[in-house]
Amino acid sequence: MATFKVFRSLVKDSFNVITQGSLRYHLWMGALTLVMLIGMYCYSIQLEEGLSVTGMHDRVSWGLYISNFTFLVGVAAAAVMLVMPTYVLKDMDFKQAVLIGEGLAVAALIMCLAFVVADMGGPSVLWHMIPGIGVFNFPNSMLTWDVIVLNGYLFINITVPLYILFRHYQGKEAKKNVYVPGALLSVFWAVGIHLVTAFLYQGLQARPFWNNALLGPRFLASAFAAGPALIIIILAIIRSSTDFKIPDKTIRKISIIVTVAAQINLIMLGSELFKEFYAPTHHSESAYYLFFGLHGKNALVPWIWTSICLNLIATTILTIHIFRRNNILLYFACFILFIAIWVDKGFGLIIPGFIPGPYGKIAEYTPTGIEIAVTLGIWALGAFIFTILAKTAIAIETGRLRYKETAVVKKDHYENTVLDTDKA
């Protein structure tokens, strides 16, 4: 009962934290809300008219939504690269970043689920997928595996940080034997969500572009580059806009993870290109379409070459020590690497799987405005959730947000507002 009371107070206090802030904060949240509302409006059109308002058709039946879903699974999985050193290898330089990483995982997973729902033809009958009430085609369908691993990972990534923050909120140390098993599980689980998502595509004999043993490992490598790259950018923003102390050492260590993952990713890319183009077969046609265009159809060619160039530049900057140690260059490299992998794992992976079609028909895909607006809306939703989580976590970690034992103090604490910095 006491725990419940503390929890209620935590919810109340964090509500205060997230509704107060600087003008910049309010503008940021306002802008995100606006984008979300536009996205919701466009989604309502899609619900009304059907998926025909998107650019997808019978020949290319998955598009922007599933592309973004695939990419974001990678971002979510990347949290493990911070969790593992902190909780398993006990490298405390990562400690500051790990809660941010887990918050990012939660936001990314919620975006994943939103993208999947947005892609469904019949969202009102999604209860058919709930085990027990509906019919869950487990273990045959990889999609059911994905439902399990994504929701399980979401659960772990909510509960572990929640427990730690909840203890810190009360001014107590989090008990290691409670959260370390969860953290350990999440390490394996993160690899699982990514491999399972890769298997979703990899297991289809109908699509030779996906039916390729390197797909899963390359998913992992690119995710462990893009995810921590995003975390570096976010840490940089947090460092400059709040009083949360993130030592340079933390960012240095994360940047080494990004570097190694980006290098491995490039090696695998090389291997894929070699296989597709050294002795091209009928099955290389999708790769031809992606990289050079096929029969005059070349919508993806500029995208993929931009992605590869950005990828090469970013990996070069990261590989050379002096460049990587320069913060400005590091942030720039992380940013372009993130964009490069978004293009590569999004458009570059999903759409060529459908082109050419089973009988060689080439029908291209261009997303519509409504599709793009819904996509942006979901990204805004993710950013919104992440901001809320990060702000609360930072307030607790810096000690500004603490549980007040007696009601009298609590009242006083409301009057003075939580964000009163000189209390800290």
Add this chain to the structure above:
Amino acid sequence: MNTEKKWFSLNLGRKKESASTCGCGKSGGCGSHEAAPTPEKDGFDQVFDVPMSRRSAFKKLTASLMIGAGAVHSSCSVTAGDETKEKAQIDWEEQFKGNYKLMNDEEKKATVDRLVRSYELRKGDKINMSSKNAEPDVLFGYAFNISKCQGYMNCVSACVEENNQDRNSEMQYIRIHELKDGQGLKFDEADDNYYHEVPAEGHFYLGTQCFHCDNPPCIEVCPVQATWREDDGLVVVDYDWCVGCRYCMAACPYDGRRFNWSTPEVPEEEVNKNQHYLGNRLRKKGVMEKCTFCVQRSRAGKNPACVDACPTGARVFGNLLDPNSTIRWVIENKKVFRLKEDLGTEPKFWYYMD
């Protein structure tokens, strides 16, 4: 009994209905199929067989969230007319009914009755909808004569009319590929959307549609078992159970599946009123559909519409388990082949030449 499978699959402690899986290729010997025993109930079946308690509990839970809210309102309202109430009641029960695959015959009949009544209430017209199950000792197969097909596409239009496909998007189950003589089956240079006089000089024609594979990749990937292989070999979709994820579409190597990107529209006077639940009944937006070998016709002992419409006799349909059927004669006496056999899908659709 031939229980030998021709492809590898993991047996994860679940009873595969191997008895009903016919491994008959072109070889004979499938006359020995016994009627499949009723498969043992798995967890899902058991959940489904719990009469109403769990589902009705769920109904109540979601009442305020789902579209049912409106239905509740009108079905409880004293001012609404009887017909409105009945419509709302039908919509309600249709929204929360189970998967057709797992229904017993009574439940199947109940949902068919509801759908017939619903159509009557909405359009004031009677339709005839069947829920006929697969018959024992029947396994449907199809053969296509490449030498005979001239590309007239009568099959395509007959299919659209028979199966109530969306007229707006011009959805077609059958694609006729116009291939160049001397190039073999070079599909990537073929035209499957031609509009000129046929037969065109120097070309031959080949039709594709759902091949009703014996080992269909599409049914494995469906997360909710909304698509499955019936005992007579037809691969069907429960349009009301499909959630519209389109995973099956990605998994099909034969371009056999179609999606309703918007609400399908068929002019009232063109609706084929002779329907089957798993076949040509009217669909809604956001669900998959596909060729069912005209289940409403084939289970009534008739040929699919495409077979009857073909003016050249290029299409042959029949029961693979009947040693005297034309399809068996073709498979046994012609040089037959199937598309993409290396994928292990075992299509029940053969091509041959004279």
